[in-house]
Amino acid sequence: MLTEHVTLETLITDSVAKKHLPQGGLRHAVITAENAFELANERQLCVDIATKAGLLHDIGHTTWEHQGEWDYESYNYYDIHTIKGAERAHELLIFKGEDLSKARTVALAILFHSDSSPISENVELTPLQQLVFDADDMDELKDKERHNLEIDFAEALERVRRLDMLVYQSLQNCSALQCKDCNGRVGETDAEKRD
Numbered sequence: 001m002l003t004e005h006v007t008l009e010t011l012i013t014d015s016v017a018k019k020h021l022p023q024g025g026l027r028h029a030v031i032t033a034e035n036a037f038e039l040a041n042e043r044q045l046c047v048d049i050a051t052k053a054g055l056l057h058d059i060g061h062t063t064w065e066h067q068g069e070w071d072y073e074s075y076n077y078y079d080i081h082t083i084k085g086a087e088r089a090h091e092l093l094i095f096k097g098e099d100l101s102k103a104r105t106v107a108l109a110i111l112f113h114s115d116s117s118p119i120s121e122n123v124e125l126t127p128l129q130q131l132v133f134d135a136d137d138m139d140e141l142k143d144k145e146r147h148n149l150e151i152d153f154a155e156a157l158e159r160v161r162r163l164d165m166l167v168y169q170s171l172q173n174c175s176a177l178q179c180k181d182c183n184g185r186v187g188e189t190d191a192e193k194r195d
């Protein structure tokens with residue numbers, strides 16, 4: 001399994017991620033992946049899916065700056081970054097050879113990671129989706145700062161490599177032994193698993 005494992009490093013160094021992650025903020029992407037790792041450990045959810053969704057959750061962002069200021073009025077009304085992000089992350093993951101179930105779970109967690117979109121109205125989040133929502137919210141910086149304060153790519157890469165090591169260790173100790181044993185459905189409710 002692990003020889004075919006798609007790492008966070010593989011994702012963050014791809015040209016699609018390099019182009020789009022800075023729109024939402026590279027610092028914010030990395031810190032959300034780190035938060036997702038901590039929460040996944042606490043909540044006994046899949047660290048692999050959680051960190052991938054955390055890293056890529058804002059890959060659908062575009063710039064909402066107007067004359068140097070974040071234009072919240074336009075953002076609140078027109079934003080569809082959760083939809084674009086879900087599709088973009090899914091395409092990137094599949095391109096890298098990700099397990100289809102995991103790619104789907106990551107994409108859906110990104111789709112529902114923010115209540116900024118009407119698409120999240122009346123949706124009951126799975127535990128994994130709630131985790132990504134919470135990991136995003138744990139960033140102590142809010143709004144404009146969250147998306148504008150940056151770290152350089154070398155620091156992002158170093159922190160992502162550290163996470164890759166931790167995820168690797170967790171996967172080796174995973175009770176499912178192979179990801180196909182849980183079919184990438186970690187974090188879903190029992191009712192959904194029966195469907």
Ligand SMILES: [Fe+2]
Binds near residue numbers: 058081113114136
């Ligand atoms: Fe977001």
Ligand SMILES: [Fe+2]
Binds near residue numbers: 024028057058136
């Ligand atoms: Fe975010």
